[in-house]
Amino acid sequence: MGVEIERKFLLANDGWKNRVKGDTIRQGYLSADHDRVVRIRVMNQQAFVTIKSSTDGLFRNEWEYPIPLEDAQEMLENLCVRPLIEKVRYRIPHDGMIWEVDEFFGENAGLVIAEIELEAVDQTFDLPDWVGREVTEDPHYYNTNLMRNPYQAWSDKGK
Amino acid sequence: MGVEIERKFLLANDGWKNRVKGDTIRQGYLSADHDRVVRIRVMNQQAFVTIKSSTDGLFRNEWEYPIPLEDAQEMLENLCVRPLIEKVRYRIPHDGMIWEVDEFFGENAGLVIAEIELEAVDQTFDLPDWVGREVTEDPHYYNTNLMRNPYQAWSDKGK
Numbered sequence: 001m002g003v004e005i006e007r008k009f010l011l012a013n014d015g016w017k018n019r020v021k022g023d024t025i026r027q028g029y030l031s032a033d034h035d036r037v038v039r040i041r042v043m044n045q046q047a048f049v050t051i052k053s054s055t056d057g058l059f060r061n062e063w064e065y066p067i068p069l070e071d072a073q074e075m076l077e078n079l080c081v082r083p084l085i086e087k088v089r090y091r092i093p094h095d096g097m098i099w100e101v102d103e104f105f106g107e108n109a110g111l112v113i114a115e116i117e118l119e120a121v122d123q124t125f126d127l128p129d130w131v132g133r134e135v136t137e138d139p140h141y142y143n144t145n146l147m148r149n150p151y152q153a154w155s156d157k158g159k
Numbered sequence: 160m161g162v163e164i165e166r167k168f169l170l171a172n173d174g175w176k177n178r179v180k181g182d183t184i185r186q187g188y189l190s191a192d193h194d195r196v197v198r199i200r201v202m203n204q205q206a207f208v209t210i211k212s213s214t215d216g217l218f219r220n221e222w223e224y225p226i227p228l229e230d231a232q233e234m235l236e237n238l239c240v241r242p243l244i245e246k247v248r249y250r251i252p253h254d255g256m257i258w259e260v261d262e263f264f265g266e267n268a269g270l271v272i273a274e275i276e277l278e279a280v281d282q283t284f285d286l287p288d289w290v291g292r293e294v295t296e297d298p299h300y301y302n303t304n305l306m307r308n309p310y311q312a313w314s315d316k317g318k
Binding site: 030031033035036038049051053061063065067071074075078079080081 | 189190192194195197208210212220222224226230233234237238239240
């Protein structure tokens, strides 16, 4: 079991792009409950089932197990809640830390989010100039809510 | 992925008991959705996460993965929907097949169910004389419903 501390930002510009090759991610949910999330993810032909204790705020417990790719593909096709989340993840080094930038496709096309994982809530870090507004506490940007209410349907996109 | 074909019966008498040692099972659900079940189970100090496509009728798809015991115990304590399902499972050979008899405890104490797993829907099998009424199609006896509406709360117990 690991504890995740993540902060999440919108992007100010494209300064992060074309520096690195991205990883294609396709994921879906078996449970997107407020209290317990069960996610099936395929990233670069590797598959995982991930269990999270809550999607709220900075903290959550997380357990992740590798599973056979063909099991994951079958669950994504036939079992997971619609729509699936499709994105390309870029890992961008900056000031000794790694930023993960997720560029969404499908029903969330147009959305790009930058995330940084911290070891303590009060850990300081340098903001790259391509990072925009922080949305850590905004539920609209939780992946589970991007399934329920995809970005393409938002009336206030990009604000 | 495996497909399960199971038939389920109540017990007519105690003729099955004391022949074999039972396995203690403690399980809980991360999702008990009609369409997708995610179960955490600890049986004899071994732990599994199990994903099932549906709790209805004879057929369902099932994927099961071993996970560390301490992860499962933490999820059962802190994450799974209440109440947990506690039972002892006896495996009883009869006429070349194995019957699984589940004796429930906790909020389902008093309930005993016999199950047989088949390879085809029309497979014939001999009913032991300790097997009673078939309840395969009765939703009350689904494990997910024994969580929502435990046996101890039934007004028509044992009918």
